[in-house]
Amino acid sequence: MPHIAVSHGGDFFGLDHHPHTVLAQLAPWAANCIPQAQAAELAPLLTALETPQDQKFLPEQAAQFAAHLRKTARNRFLKGKPAAAARALADAATRAAADHEPWHWTLTTDTAA
Structure with missing residues (x-):
């Protein structure tokens, strides 16, 4: 089963x-919680949840996403x-932002992950 390693x-x-x-189950919940004023800023997060793939987010984005x-x-x-995935993703994004490092998502099909 495909996974995303963050x-x-x-x-x-x-x-x-x-x-x-x-992540697909989480995507509509995340979309419904977005204020209209932040829709453009949070669009990359929604895209990442809906169609996970290899990508990198800047520390500033990671802080907003967290x-x-x-x-x-x-x-x-x-x-x-x-809900557990949302909390874990938020924690990882917070650590990336605090370290001033990009937050990486990597697609993997390794079932042992």
Whole structure:
């Protein structure tokens, strides 16, 4: 099953792995939480959740995405794996922004991840 490995994750190697299916479940929730004034700024995050692929986000983007992912994770109707993924993504994005480093997403089909 395809996964996305994100940098600045919580494991020993600094990576988190998220299945495409979980990110796809998270995408509409993230879209519904976007204020109209931030739609253009957060569009790359929505695209990344809907069609995950290899990409890099600047630290400033990672900080914006972290705030939005935290807001999405706090939605009382979002349950289970998508909520956990939103929290983990927010934490990784926060670490990338704090380190002033790009936040990398890498497509992998490794099932052992």
